Amino acid sequence: MELARLDNSMAENVLAGTHASGLHVTLVPKPGYARTFAVMAAHFGSVDNRFRDPRGGALVTVPDGVAHFLEHKMFEDEQGDVSERFSTLGAACNASTGFTVTSYVFSATRSVPACLDLLLDFVQKAYFTKELVAKEQGIIGQEIRMYHDDPSWRIFFNLLESLYREHPVRINIAGSEESIARIDPEVLFACHRAFYRPANLALTIAGGFDAGALLELVEQDLAERDPVAPGRHVRLPCDDGAPPRRTARLEMDVARPKLLVGYKDRAVGGSGLDVVRRELLSSVVLDLLLGRSSTLHEELYNLGLIDESFSVDYTGDLGFGFATVGGDTDEPERLADLLNERIAAALERGVSAADFTRLRNKFLGRFAGMFDSLEGIAYAFSAGAFRDTNPFAALGVLECMRLDDVEQRARELLRAEQRACSIILPREGGAGAGAS
Numbered sequence: 001m002e003l004a005r006l007d008n009s010m011a012e013n014v015l016a017g018t019h020a021s022g023l024h025v026t027l028v029p030k031p032g033y034a035r036t037f038a039v040m041a042a043h044f045g046s047v048d049n050r051f052r053d054p055r056g057g058a059l060v061t062v063p064d065g066v067a068h069f070l071e072h073k074m075f076e077d078e079q080g081d082v083s084e085r086f087s088t089l090g091a092a093c094n095a096s097t098g099f100t101v102t103s104y105v106f107s108a109t110r111s112v113p114a115c116l117d118l119l120l121d122f123v124q125k126a127y128f129t130k131e132l133v134a135k136e137q138g139i140i141g142q143e144i145r146m147y148h149d150d151p152s153w154r155i156f157f158n159l160l161e162s163l164y165r166e167h168p169v170r171i172n173i174a175g176s177e178e179s180i181a182r183i184d185p186e187v188l189f190a191c192h193r194a195f196y197r198p199a200n201l202a203l204t205i206a207g208g209f210d211a212g213a214l215l216e217l218v219e220q221d222l223a224e225r226d227p228v229a230p231g232r233h234v235r236l237p238c239d240d241g242a243p244p245r246r247t248a249r250l251e252m253d254v255a256r257p258k259l260l261v262g263y264k265d266r267a268v269g270g271s272g273l274d275v276v277r278r279e280l281l282s283s284v285v286l287d288l289l290l291g292r293s294s295t296l297h298e299e300l301y302n303l304g305l306i307d308e309s310f311s312v313d314y315t316g317d318l319g320f321g322f323a324t325v326g327g328d329t330d331e332p333e334r335l336a337d338l339l340n341e342r343i344a345a346a347l348e349r350g351v352s353a354a355d356f357t358r359l360r361n362k363f364l365g366r367f368a369g370m371f372d373s374l375e376g377i378a379y380a381f382s383a384g385a386f387r388d389t390n391p392f393a394a395l396g397v398l399e400c401m402r403l404d405d406v407e408q409r410a411r412e413l414l415r416a417e418q419r420a421c422s423i424i425l426p427r428e429g430g431a432g433a434g435a436s
Helices: 065-075 082-088 112-122 130-146 151-163 187-195 209-225 273-291 296-303 330-349 353-370 374-385 391-400 401-412
Strands: 016-018 025-030 036-042 050-052 058-063 090-095 103-109 201-207 247-252 258-264 310-318 321-328 419-426 433-434
Touching: 025 209, 025 353, 025 374, 025 419, 036 374, 065 090, 065 103, 065 130, 065 187, 065 247, 082 090, 082 273, 103 112, 103 374, 112 201, 130 151, 130 187, 130 391, 130 433, 151 247, 151 419, 201 374, 258 330, 273 296, 273 321, 273 353, 273 374, 273 391, 273 401, 296 353, 321 433, 330 419, 353 374, 353 391, 374 391
Parallel strands: 025 201, 247 419
Antiparallel strands: 016 025, 036 103, 036 201, 050 058, 090 103, 247 433, 258 321, 258 419, 310 321
């Protein structure tokens, strides 16, 4: 396997290539760094509850929460707890499941080849028994109940349920107690075969290591494994064109009310680079209109409607996208109305060229700073692998971004008819929830 150096204007040494098995590999050696951070990512997330079996093309439907459940079970095999083996090597390990990707990571200052060998082995090897699955159902059931009592988690998924009627992005990543009760070893084996194939995985390593030695280790590992179905998972489309429900309200044991406003992005599809462009433009739009240096942020803060918890964000992929705005506030209804009014006025008024230039320079500086973080490097290149792009393409988008692009994106994303609100209020004498 040969890795090619990615051309870039930052003089960063990034080596990338695809093995004959389909595994995408990116190595970012950082001479002088004592630590190494690695990510083994699967193109498999909570939205993948329906997929085509790579061996024959049959349509498979699995219970909600299976990607997260599988992530948990991967850390236990016939030898016991995988985490303990990483600890023995002096390394820390972790994993996470998102809407579209499951990631397994380790961080180490020594024994990097042994850590990589362990990472490659446990991610690609499936071991599930009825007893272990039953035990995990209890553990994850408790985790789901914990999420149910978490106001930040509830307000977020209440918002997604309001924004989307059909798309599985509206479903809790961990699933429900009812859905995980339907998960058994056969379901887990089927998902592992479909999604944990080399062609559906991406390995990214950044830090102080010998690139040649690690690449040789990867090649040896893949050569010893049986052939599997080629090709990356193609996510099934879900046309969720229904308008959002306006407001979801919930009472919980919170000291102050919470508000989260969401905008459903209807500009989906295209290429991976299109997704990157939408993400960057959306982030610039939200920062310009509502970021800490914006006039609107200052106004809302001076009115006492927002505090340090107020934040903005954009999340998107090929099949979905949404912006979120909000935080703790004593007057959620008033804040929601004022946000709606002020955002509409800002779209009419437009953005100043000076503010745009300042924000674009801020994002360019943030991009350069990412290469000082091993985690930032590894996660950025890992995400790019499944979009057939890389972070240097994002740099090109930023450098070519124009004021007209930002204003067009703002009008496209922040439409009133694509808006929904999620509110959590302090409980008054008992549980209550509703939607309008």
